[in-house]
Amino acid sequence: PIQDKLRSSEGGFLFFHVDQTLASLPWELLYEGTCFLADKFSIGKNIAGFWSESQRAERDRLRVLIIADPTEDLDWARQEGEGLLESLNADVSSDRIDVELLTGPRLGKLELLEAIRDRDIIHYAGHLHYDPRQKESGWLLPEGKILRAREIEKMGSLPGLVFSNSCMSMPDHLRRQELIGEDQTGNEGKLFNHLAGAFLRAGIASYIGTSWEIRDSSHTFEFALQFYRSLFEERSVGEAMFDARKHARQQFPVNDLTWAAYNLHGNPLTRIFRSGNRRTFDASRNILTSRKILQQYPYPISRLYRKFLDLQDGPDSDSRLMLSNLSRCFFHTLGICGSILFSNLESLKIRLPGLDHTLDFNAWTDEIFEGLNKVHSLGVELTAPGLVESFFLHRDNIEKLLKWSQSLTEEGEPPDAYMVTFQYLFDNLLTDLSFLGRYRMVYLKDAAGDALELRGQHLTEMRILPSQMENVQLSRSIMKSAGQLCFFNTSRRSLLSLSPYMRFDPSERELQYPLLGWSDEA
DSSP: OHHHHHHHOOOEEEEEEEOGGGTTSOGGGOBOSSSBGGGTEEEEEEETTTOOOOOOOOBSSEEEEEEEOTTSOOHHHHHHHHHHHHHHHHHSOTTTEEEEEEEGGGOOHHHHHHHHTTOSEEEEESEEEOOSSGGGOEEEOGGGOEEEHHHHHHHOSOOSEEEEOOEEEOOHHHHHHHHTTSOHHHHHHHHHHHHHHHHHHTTOSEEEEESSOOOOOHHHHHHHHHHHHHHTTTOOHHHHHHHHHHHHHHHSOTTOOHHHHEEEESOTTOOOBOOSSTTSOOTTSOOOOHHHHHHHSBHHHHHHHHHHHHHHHSTTOOHHHHHHHHHHHHHHHHHHHHHHHHHHHHHTTOOOGGGGSOOOHHHHHHHHHHHHHHHHHHTOOOSSTTHHHHHHHTHHHHHHHHHHHHHTTSSSSOGGGTHHHHHHHHHHHHHHOTHHHHSEEEEEOSTTSEEEEEETTEEEEEEOOHHHHTSHHHHHHHHHTTTSEEEEETTTTEEEEOTTTOEEETTTTEEEEGGGTEEEEO
16 A cells, blocks of 8 residues: 555655645645654645646756845745845855845836746745636735736746745635635635645746745744755755755744645756756865955954965065965964854754863864764754855865965975965865855953954944844843854854854954964954
């Protein structure tokens, strides 16, 4: 029997082809005797007459459009759009994504149709308009206008994926008519499948939506963000959904059903993103511009890189002094990344035995990779996205940079012999450590959120906003971390104290790495 086959299977892909009368059944939640199907399979469904296979080339850079709160009456939708824009820009390298946010009164029908053209992914957060005539359903726009599925169909150059975090808008008489005599939650499934079908019939290959109307929260946002992270790790659409469900099951409260609400209409094997040659170090890759390092990266990195460039452009360049500044810049990069990793592991109750005594930079680097191996084997998430992948990608080059930096104190071959290569490898490392430029390193002055931001070439006074302080977990972290140097992931609203691995003395403007026995003026 089918149930025995499903129970004995170790997982894989399931693509249901079902009749319209069975469309609203939550196939993902069928229980095979030991677990839900969604716990072991990457699942998609095709409702007869709704979906047709379409060939779409995988791309190594995706164009993503976020449409949020077009009617300007859904605060959660606007916040979701803004948060998703910030998070995707932070978590995904700019050579992999081009993301744009449209919101509010800018969203006229013609402007929106033009914006949709040639996009790979549309993320929609707003009102869905229901109409019994399926292709008349669509998105509710300002002034009561509707962008209908049939209008999207006529446009051509359709996106490969639509992700809909939406609530339903329909006339009261229709809502009463649709819900009469039926279980409301079950019938909502029919209504949402009806709306999904409108987009599938318009030619959208993959559509992600919910089986019922769910209250938006940080959990629905985190579910969507986890889906996109997996997608950009070259996972298929079905695998990315599986990863997001798994994340929700593990991280959210046991009574939270976010994981159960979402479903994929389309082939779970569909793959949208394929990274070019990024499985190994790519020597042809564009180098990070010095402007980004100077304006966005942590202050010690920006300051020393500025000194290096000034010497490089000066009339009497001293190659040993130039490389000394670049090496100190590299040491700070190792120190900052290691401090973030070790502090993050400690917050997860994971302690590395090698951190119980003072270390040199070789041992510090070994502990970084030991910690990254634990992160990988345990499947935990870090506050700093991209740290694991970037360090493993550049492992050989990190060892070279470390060796060259340490050779400066020794007599031997002149620095000119490897100056250009050092800068090239280091720039490429900083390119992949883009989170250093997208999030903030801050010194918290007090429990009220007053802080000093160590970013770019300036130390800037800042205050963590009251709206951010409303986050209970963030507010508690601020109170506990007063007087400490912290890593602030602004998109996730999470604050990570870097003590005891990294400290900042504001009076002397000095950064200290106690385990390394090393300090440097910031």
